[in-house]
Structure formats: C-alpha cells, structure tokens
Amino acid sequence: MSVLLEARNIGKSFGGVQALKDVSLAIAAGEIYGLIGPNGAGKTTFFNVLTGLYPKDGGEVIFNGAPLPLGSPHEVTRAGIARTFQNIRLFANMTALENVMVGRHARTKVGVGGAVLRFSRAREEEAAIRRRAGELLYYVGIADHARKLARNLPYGDQRRLEIARALATEPKLLALDEPAAGMNATETAELKTLIEGIRADGVTVLLIEHDVKLVMGLCDRVAVLDYGEKIAEDVADVVKRDPKVIEAYLGA
Amino acid sequence: MNPRHRAFVGTALIAVALAMLPLVVGGALGNTWVRVLDYALLYIILALGLNIVVGFAGLLDLGYIAFYAVGAYLYALLASPHFGLHWPAWAILPLGALVAGFFGVLLGAPTLRLRGDYLAIVTLGFGEIIRIFLNNLNTPVNITNGPQGIARIDPISVAGHPLSKPIEVFGVTLSGVMLYYYLFVLLAIAIVFVGIRLQDSRIGRAWVAIREDEIAAKACGIDTRNVKLLAFAMGASFGGVAGGLFAGFQEFVSPESFGLLESVMVLCMVVLGGMGHIPGVILGGLLLTLLPEAFRYGAGPVQQALFGKVLLDPESLRMLLFGIALILVMLYRPAGLWPEARHRRELSGK
Numbered sequence: 001m002s003v004l005l006e007a008r009n010i011g012k013s014f015g016g017v018q019a020l021k022d023v024s025l026a027i028a029a030g031e032i033y034g035l036i037g038p039n040g041a042g043k044t045t046f047f048n049v050l051t052g053l054y055p056k057d058g059g060e061v062i063f064n065g066a067p068l069p070l071g072s073p074h075e076v077t078r079a080g081i082a083r084t085f086q087n088i089r090l091f092a093n094m095t096a097l098e099n100v101m102v103g104r105h106a107r108t109k110v111g112v113g114g115a116v117l118r119f120s121r122a123r124e125e126e127a128a129i130r131r132r133a134g135e136l137l138y139y140v141g142i143a144d145h146a147r148k149l150a151r152n153l154p155y156g157d158q159r160r161l162e163i164a165r166a167l168a169t170e171p172k173l174l175a176l177d178e179p180a181a182g183m184n185a186t187e188t189a190e191l192k193t194l195i196e197g198i199r200a201d202g203v204t205v206l207l208i209e210h211d212v213k214l215v216m217g218l219c220d221r222v223a224v225l226d227y228g229e230k231i232a233e234d235v236a237d238v239v240k241r242d243p244k245v246i247e248a249y250l251g252a
Numbered sequence: 253m254n255p256r257h258r259a260f261v262g263t264a265l266i267a268v269a270l271a272m273l274p275l276v277v278g279g280a281l282g283n284t285w286v287r288v289l290d291y292a293l294l295y296i297i298l299a300l301g302l303n304i305v306v307g308f309a310g311l312l313d314l315g316y317i318a319f320y321a322v323g324a325y326l327y328a329l330l331a332s333p334h335f336g337l338h339w340p341a342w343a344i345l346p347l348g349a350l351v352a353g354f355f356g357v358l359l360g361a362p363t364l365r366l367r368g369d370y371l372a373i374v375t376l377g378f379g380e381i382i383r384i385f386l387n388n389l390n391t392p393v394n395i396t397n398g399p400q401g402i403a404r405i406d407p408i409s410v411a412g413h414p415l416s417k418p419i420e421v422f423g424v425t426l427s428g429v430m431l432y433y434y435l436f437v438l439l440a441i442a443i444v445f446v447g448i449r450l451q452d453s454r455i456g457r458a459w460v461a462i463r464e465d466e467i468a469a470k471a472c473g474i475d476t477r478n479v480k481l482l483a484f485a486m487g488a489s490f491g492g493v494a495g496g497l498f499a500g501f502q503e504f505v506s507p508e509s510f511g512l513l514e515s516v517m518v519l520c521m522v523v524l525g526g527m528g529h530i531p532g533v534i535l536g537g538l539l540l541t542l543l544p545e546a547f548r549y550g551a552g553p554v555q556q557a558l559f560g561k562v563l564l565d566p567e568s569l570r571m572l573l574f575g576i577a578l579i580l581v582m583l584y585r586p587a588g589l590w591p592e593a594r595h596r597r598e599l600s601g602k
Contacts, residue, residue: 051471077473085471091464094457102461106473108454112482115453116446122453129454169473 004029004204005068005081005173010059012042012049012228019045020228022059027173032195032205034219034236036212038248041225043208044086047177051083052076064172078106082171084162086178086208092151096142096161099150100133103168136164140194156187163194167203174198175206180214192218216240224248270437274430286429288545290501293436294494296537299521300440300447300530301490306519307528308456309483310463312372314515315359315379319488321386321510322355323348323495325396328505331406334397341408345496352492353485355382360484364477367466379515386507401506408500410435416503432501439497443490447530450486459483460528524581526588535590543577544570 005027012020019042027033035043048054050061052073061068069075082103091099108129114122137143140160145153150161159179166174176195180188188211195218199205209215215222216236223233226248232239239245278286302316326348330339359378363371390398407416407428415431450456458479461469470476499505517540525536551566581589 053467053470073467073470074473074475077471083471085468089465089468089471091461091468093464094460098457098460102457102469102474103472105454105458105461110454112450112455112486115455116449118449126453165472 002029003027004064005206006062007046007050008060008062010046010049010061011057012045012054013057018228020049023225023228023230024059025223025230025233027204027206028221029172029204030199030202031220032199032207032218034215034222035206035208035225036210036215036222037225041248042228043225044177045228046225047083047175047208050076051081051175074106077169077171080170080172081175082166082169082173083175084159084166084177084179086181088158088162090150090158090161090165092149094150095147096137096150096153097130097133097146099161100136100164100168101129103136103165104129104132106169133164133168136167137161139167140164141190156183156190159183159191160194163198167198171203173204173206175208177208178210179207180209180211188214271434274426274433275424278427278430283427283429285545286427286433288542290429290432290436292538292541293433293440294498294501295518295521295541296534297436297440297443297494297497298491298518299525299533299537300443301487301494302518303487303522303528303530303533304447304450304459304490305483305487306522307533308451308459308463309480310367310459311480311483312368312375313359313484313487314372314376314512314519315382316375316487316491316518317510317512317515318359318379318382319352319355319491320495320498320514321382321507322352322488323492324499324505324509325386325402325495326351326492327496327499328402328405329395331500332402333404334402338406341406341410341496341500345493348492348496349489350492352495353489355492356484356486356488357481359488360481364480376512376515379510379512383507383510386510396507399507401504401508403504405499405503405505407503408432408435408497415500436497439493443493444530444534451530455479455482463528520578524578524588526591529588529590529592532588532590532592536588539589544574547573 003026007023007025009022009024010020011022023046035046037043045054049056049070052069052071052075055071061070063079063081068079091102094102108125110122110125134143134146137146140163142153142157142160142164145157150158153161163176163179180191183191192214195205195207207215207219219236221234222236222239224231224239224245231244231248232242274286274289277289298316298320302313305311305313305316327344329335330337330344331341359375363374366374386396387399389396396402407414409415413419415435416428418425418427419431420426458469458474461472461474462476462479466476521536521540522533524540525534526532547570548566551569552562555562555564
C-alpha cells in the first residue's frame with residue numbers, strides 16, 4: 001500500500017501549552033485511519049494544523065508525494081484534503097444544494113466576466129456544478145432536502161450535508177472530526193455504512209471520534225493521542241489492548 | 253399565456269412604465285420631481301454596489317461614499333475647466349469604475365482580518381480620510397480646489413448632445429433632467445443585471461459563503477482573501493460609476509456631498525430594503541430618497557390645511573419622521589421591508 005499522507009514531527013503550542021509534541025503518522029491510500037484520545041489530547045488541534053487553519057510551529061506534511069501548503073486552508077483543500085467540523089459549520093442560510101455547490105468552488109473556474117456574460121463555457125460549468133451537487137446529496141442520502149435551508153435540516157442530516165460538501169471538493173483524503181457526535185445508535189450505524197461506502201469509492205478517510213465502538217469497528221488502523229503525543233499506532237485490536245492506551249483512558 | 257410570453261409582456265410593461273414615468277411625473281408635479289427621481293436612481297446604483305459588500309459578502313462598510321467621491325472627483329477633474337481637460341463621459345465612467353475599484357482593493361487589503369464592528373470603524377475612518385483629502389488637496393498644488401469644490405463640470409453628452417439641454421422628440425419636449433433620467437435608468441438596469449448574474453454564480457455563492465461562515469468557506473477551497481477583495485472592488489466600482497454620473501449631472505462637486513451621513517444613508521437603504529436581496533435594495537433606495545422629499549414639500553402645506561398655520565418646521569419634522577420610520581422598521585421587520593424570500597423558494601420546490 002502506498003502512503004498518501006505522512007506527517008513528520010508536527011508541533012503546535014498555544015502560549016505555554018504544548019498541544020502537539022512531534023506527532024508523526026502515516027496514512028496509507030485507501031484506508032480508514034482513526035485518531036482517538038481523551039478530551040484535550042490534541043486531536044482537533046492536529047486536524048486544524050493539518051487542514052491549514054492553525055499555523056504549525058514545526059514539522060511538515062507530505063501529501064500525495066508533495067509538501068502540503070500548511071497554513072493556507074484553501075490550498076490544502078485544493079491539494080486534496082477535505083474536512084468536516086466537530087461543531088457543524090454549514091452555510092446556515094443557504095439551501096442544502098447551495099452548500100454543496102460552494103464545495104465545487106475549488107474545482108471550478110468561472111470568474112466575474114464569465115458570471116456576468118454567461119458564455120457557453122460558464123453556463124456548462126454552472127450546470128455541471130448543480131448536477132454534481134445534486135448527485136452528492138443523493139449519495140449521502142439527503143436528496144429530498146436539496147431545497148431546504150441548511151439550518152432547517154435535522155441534526156443527523158446536517159452532518160451528512162457537511163460530508164457531501166466536503167466530497168464536492170474532490171478530496172483524496174476526507175477528514176471527519178467527530179462525525180458521530182450527538183447521534184443515536186441507528187444514525188451511527190448509518191454513518192458507518194456511509195463512511196465505508198466513501199472508502200469503497202476510493203477516498204481515504206481520517207476519522208477523529210469519541211465513539212470507541214465506531215472507531216474500532218470501522219478503522220483499519222488507529223493512532224492514539226494523549227497530552228499532544230502519539231502513544232500508540234496500530235490495527236484496532238492491538239491498540240485496544242495496549243496498556244498505555246488503557247491508562248490514558250482510564251487513568252493510572 | 254405560457255410563462256415565456258408572460259415574462260416578455262411583463263418586461264415590456266415595465267419598460268413602457270419606466271419610459272413614461274418622467275413624462276407623467278414632470279407633467280403632474282414638475283421637473284423638480286423628475287430631478288428627485290434622478291437622484292433616486294443614483295442612490296439605487298450606490299445601494300446596489302454597497303449591497304455586494306454588505307449584503308452578499310457580509311462586510312460592514314461605513315465609508316462606502318468614498319468611492320462615490322472618487323468617481324465624482326475623477327469626472328470633475330477630467331471634464332472641467334479646472335485642469336482644462338474635457339474628456340468624454342464614455343471614457344471617464346469606465347475609468348471611474350476602475351479607479352474606484354482600485355480604491356476598493358486599497359481599503360480591503362489592510363482590513364481582511366477584520367469583521368463586524370472593527371471593520372465598520374476602519375471603513376468609517378477610510379471614508380473620512382478621503383473626504384478630508386478632498387477638502388485639503390488645494391495646497392501646495394491645487395488638485396481638488398478644496399472646500400470650494402469644482403464647478404462648471406461638463407454635462408454628460410450622448411451622441412454629441414449634452415443631456416443638460418432639452419430636446420424635442422415627436423412634438424414632446426424632454427427636459428435635461430428627463431434625459432438624465434433615461435441615461436440613469438439604463439445604467440441602473442445594467443447594474444441590476446450584473447448584480448443578479450453575479451449573485452447566481454460561483455462568485456456570488458463564494459461571497460455568501462464567507463458571510464455565513466468564513467472558516468467553512470476556507471475549508472471549501474475558497475481563497476477568502478481574493479474573494480473578499482473582489483467584493484470590495486466590485487462594490488466600489490459601482491460607486492465610482494454613480495459618482496461620475498453625479499458629477500456630470502450636478503456639474504459641480506464639493507467635499508461636503510461625501511460626508512459620513514451619506515454613507516449611513518446608503519447603508520440604511522440596503523438594510524431597510526433587505527440585505528442581499530436586489531429588489532429589496534432597490535425599494536430601499538427609492539423609499540429613502542422619495543419619502544424625505546415628499547415630507548420636505550408636503551409637510552408645510554398639510555399643516556397649513558389642518559391647523560391653519562405651520563406648527564413644526566418641515567425640515568426638522570422630516571428628520572423626526574425619518575428616525576421614527578427607521579425604528580419601526582427595525583422593530584417589526586428586522587430583515588428589511590422586502591427580504592429574500594428563501595422560504596417561498598423552498599416551498600415551491602422548483
């Protein structure tokens with residue numbers, strides 16, 4: 001298996017708090033990779049550094065054979081990493097369809113001139129954006145909600161919409177930040193099916209999750225963060241029995 | 253009638269109504285009111301420009317009138333005896349759009365990280381800086397002629413005919429203000445067209461995405477810096493065109509036309525009409541220009557008829573009623589008089 005993403009010695013501190021200490025990990029193309037850890041372990045910070053929202057203090061990330069432009073979120077997205085957010089961040093006053101259409105921004109080109117004059121190329125691109133967005137809504141199972149405002153969608157469907165929007169950017173790696181948070185057992189099971197489907201369609205998945213059962217059932221490999229350090233990385237069954245992991249979760 | 257026919261007939265009716273309006277208004281109320289209509293159209297163009305920045309991209313700009321000033325002074329300097337230049341309007345207006353757009357980027361670049369109140373304060377300062385520059389750039393080299401302003405500006409000419417001169421068509425005399433009306437209507441329609449096309453495009457969606465959630469917009473691959481600067485530049489360029497029209501129409505500009513109150517007025521039109529909704533913004537621009545004028549001319553005679561004498565000075569009454577109207581709208585229609593009918597669209601299921 002080829003390595004899709006390799007993070008080397010990522011460090012990040014906020015004032016005196018060292019949120020990440022030399023975290024290194026490698027994600028293979030086509031796997032579902034889990035990132036777990038107790039509250040405050042640095043999972044979301046790692047996500048934010050990886051997707052360019054936080055400037056890093058040290059280290060580098062090689063993605064798809066090239067250094068990732070850390071510190072610049074839109075360039076990270078263009079390079080092929082899409083993400084969702086722990087606390088859902090949708091464009092609340094846009095329709096579900098429009099939300100996904102925004103996701104096509106990075107992969108489309110029409111500028112002011114094209115938008116105003118609507119040459120045939122601009123019209124075709126706009127139609128393609130709309131078509132693709134519709135397909136993605138169908139793919140995640142919320143096609144019925146296309147015309148509804150994002151803020152009026154049920155919670156679980158908002159999570160799905162965020163995934164559809166992220167997929168619209170044509171990612172090679174989809175990074176999900178606690179996608180099952182707040183979901184009941186049925187919704188979680190459906191989410192699991194969706195994530196497996198996404199992987200089957202060729203997208204590598206990086207998953208932060210609190211729901212240990214979901215992570216263990218879904219992920220090929222799991223890394224565990226504690227106090228900003230990686231304390232374990234292996235297949236789920238091994239990690240589960242690692243004494244350091246048990247200690248981190250249950251306390252000494 | 254099929255929808256296509258209906259749309260065609262509707263457009264034709266609106267076109268006829270817009271064409272007849274100055275004749276009717278001029279005949280019934282006199283040319284003063286046609287002049288008021290002209291100003292209403294200028295304000296509508298301004299409000300549509302500001303709507304791009306405030307309504308679409310969600311960037312609160314309190315110094316928008318500065319771009320109007322840039323457009324107006326550019327016209328004044330290039331078409332008046334002040335420098336002895338007499339460029340044609342069709343050359344100055346596009347240049348005005350470009351220069352104002354450049355000033356838009358100039359304002360936008362240092363404020364990219366600011367939002368809300370902080371952005372409002374910086375833009376407010378920017379608007380004042382431009383006005384103060386215009387006021388003081390008469391020494392050591394006289395560029396703007398200071399507080400006296402620039403007079404005897406060339407009127408806008410179309411096909412060699414200055415619009416300030418009346419013209420006779422089929423036995424009907426069209427006064428100067430009416431000719432300007434037709435020019436302004438055409439430009440306003442063009443700007444509405446540009447606004448609508450932008451709104452329904454990749455660029456328009458990116459603006460709204462930034463307004464809704466900037467971080468999520470970045471994560472969607474939107475280069476928020478460039479897209480915001482584009483919003484500033486587009487909005488400013490509309491203001492620059494309106495400014496050029498204003499200078500040619502008035503044939504006189506001075507710094508006092510571009511004070512903070514004007515910025516606030518244009519912002520009121522956008523907010524009152526319905527932020528981000530083009531028809532609403534047009535309505536806001538119309539109401540806020542026409543109603544105060546109606547009070548100005550109507551309040552005196554009405555009081556005379558009711559009480560036999562004028563109890564309250566029409567001018568102060570005008571501001572009082574204006575203030576009350578604003579408060580009422582904010583209390584009962586906080587989204588504006590004619591907000592975007594998102595929900596209707598949602599239910600129609602188109």
